[in-house]
């Protein structure tokens with residue numbers, strides 16, 4: 001699986017202290033995408049889902065992981081690897097949030113998706129549309145993206161989290177300070 005990074009603990013991409021994974025590879029190339037450096041996989045190492053799962057299990061032993069968010073890139077462009085990973089991390093948490101640039105209708109045509117949706121709590125779907133990046137789109141880059149609850153028991157905790165509004169968290173990764181969360185458009189008010 002092409003993976004760029006894992007950060008933990010993140011509080012700005014879903015409720016609780018979350019491990020957040022950014023996969024590499026996205027063919028959609030939305031104008032204004034926050035992570036264009038993750039569009040391509042050229043020259044990147046591919047990790048076995050078992051390896052990524054082991055890292056997450058060790059993190060969870062060291063400090064409890066409340067939830068896992070998988071972003072990118074588009075994780076659904078690696079559906080076979082994503083499914084294998086999801087199956088191996090269920091015992092850490094079932095609060096798994098996945099972002100994708102596909103719409104749900106498109107995903108329903110993709111191989112492995114019916115199995116993938118059994119393994120995730122929440123899906124946020126759709127291309128990023130810069131003109132629809134509004135601060136009311138909490139947890140989403142733009143208003144067209146939809147939040148789908150595949151495990152309804154998580155809906156109340158997500159709705160409480162959404163009511164808190166957009167959040168940004170700065171996290172050191174080595175010597176680099178990374179700003180994690182959903183960012184407003186530069187010209188929009190904070």
Ligand code: SF4
Pocket residue numbers: 026027028029030033034035036072073074100101102126127128
């Ligand atoms: S789908 Fe997401 S990662 Fe892919 S280009 Fe669009 S905003 Fe960027």
